[in-house]
Amino acid sequence: MASLERTAIHMIRAPIITHLACRLEAMGAPVASLLGRAGISAELLAFPDTLIPLANTFKLLELACSSLGTEHLGIDLGLGSSLVDFGDYGKSLAGSLTVGAYMHAGTRHYRCLNSGERLWLSRAGDGDIRINMTSHEKHSLGAHQSHLCTLIVSILTIRQAAGPDWCPSKLGLAYTPREPVPATELLARTHIEYGTQYSYITVPSSLLQRVFPQASRSQYVQIPGPGDPMPTDILEIVTNQVETLYTNRGTPHIDSVAESLSMSRRTLQREIARRGTTYVDIVHHSRMRQACEDLDGSDKTITEIAFELGYTDASNFTRAFRREIGISPSAFRRQALSA
Numbered sequence: 246m247a248s249l250e251r252t253a254i255h256m257i258r259a260p261i262i263t264h265l266a267c268r269l270e271a272m273g274a275p276v277a278s279l280l281g282r283a284g285i286s287a288e289l290l291a292f293p294d295t296l297i298p299l300a301n302t303f304k305l306l307e308l309a310c311s312s313l314g315t316e317h318l319g320i321d322l323g324l325g326s327s328l329v330d331f332g333d334y335g336k337s338l339a340g341s342l343t344v345g346a347y348m349h350a351g352t353r354h355y356r357c358l359n360s361g362e363r364l365w366l367s368r369a370g371d372g373d374i375r376i377n378m379t380s381h382e383k384h385s386l387g388a389h390q391s392h393l394c395t396l397i398v399s400i401l402t403i404r405q406a407a408g409p410d411w412c413p414s415k416l417g418l419a420y421t422p423r424e425p426v427p428a429t430e431l432l433a434r435t436h437i438e439y440g441t442q443y444s445y446i447t448v449p450s451s452l453l454q455r456v457f458p459q460a461s462r463s464q465y466v467q468i469p470g471p472g473d474p475m476p477t478d479i480l481e482i483v484t485n486q487v488e489t490l491y492t493n494r495g496t497p498h499i500d501s502v503a504e505s506l507s508m509s510r511r512t513l514q515r516e517i518a519r520r521g522t523t524y525v526d527i528v529h530h531s532r533m534r535q536a537c538e539d540l541d542g543s544d545k546t547i548t549e550i551a552f553e554l555g556y557t558d559a560s561n562f563t564r565a566f567r568r569e570i571g572i573s574p575s576a577f578r579r580q581a582l583s584a
Contacts, residue, residue: 255361303387323397
């Protein structure tokens with residue numbers, strides 16, 4: 246029997262969209278309208294663990310470009326951003342000691358932020374190091390904004406060690422715009438090439454050992470990890486959405502999860518069925534995981550846990566828990582406390 250093909254679904258973390266929305270609003274864009282037209286629920290952005298389809302993010306950026314009359318919105322977005330605006334991923338990079346450490350960590354862990362784009366390093370013919378970037382929609386206007394924003398933030402970060410006048414010698418952009426990139430001090434001495442295979446900037450290898458000014462302070466500060474890699478399979482993504490929405494809203498209806506993924510209910514049910522399970526089973530297993538966490542790590546009563554999980558009666562919860570875990574909630578808690 247042929248193996249089941251699992252098409253990746255590309256997602257991005259909600260806090261990134263929240264940051265972009267704040268920047269766009271400051272630039273005068275009608276953010277509420279643009280989010281709606283892009284199929285992004287503003288309500289979901291309040292939940293930091295929610296995932297947003299990358300295609301909708303690119304659509305938001307395209308609409309914002311049209312609204313603000315530019316093909317290069319990503320430059321302004323990048324100029325108004327810093328590493329700490331990119332969640333745990335960015336905060337972990339902000340603790341890098343050297344330019345080389347920053348570049349290696351940034352490319353290695355980028356999938357913790359975004360599952361539909363890729364960053365990697367390569368050596369250019371002249372000995373420089375390239376920071377390369379590509380997207381599953383690398384030639385779209387929306388992806389172009391993402392590339393610009395990411396590369397501009399990279400330039401600003403490297404300048405902290407290389408000096409305020411440093412510019413990359415080359416900038417390659419996969420997208421071919423109708424208008425050139427506007428003049429900016431950040432790219433004053435940079436040769437820009439359009440329609441390249443990948444977007445990239447070049448960094449002299451001599452800068453890799455340059456130490457960031459904050460390096461002496463970083464050794465005394467607890468630096469967060471970059472976060473977990475983004476899920477790409479539909480079951481992992483649906484489970485994430487169920488657990489995120491459950492925590493904040495109670496048991497989520499399948500329509501809410503489908504909407505968060507820009508799918509119809511029927512499409513979502515079909516994709517889940519192809520993996521040999523059902524939405525009801527996903528919700529049930531998520532409830533049991535949450536129950537185990539609460540029993541192990543909180544002082545909530547079993548009745549409180551049952552009602553928070555959506556059970557109308559504690560005895561129903563106890564029976565469901567025993568069927569799934571093999572012991573009663575009380576016994577599970579006793580074992581956890583004695584471990």
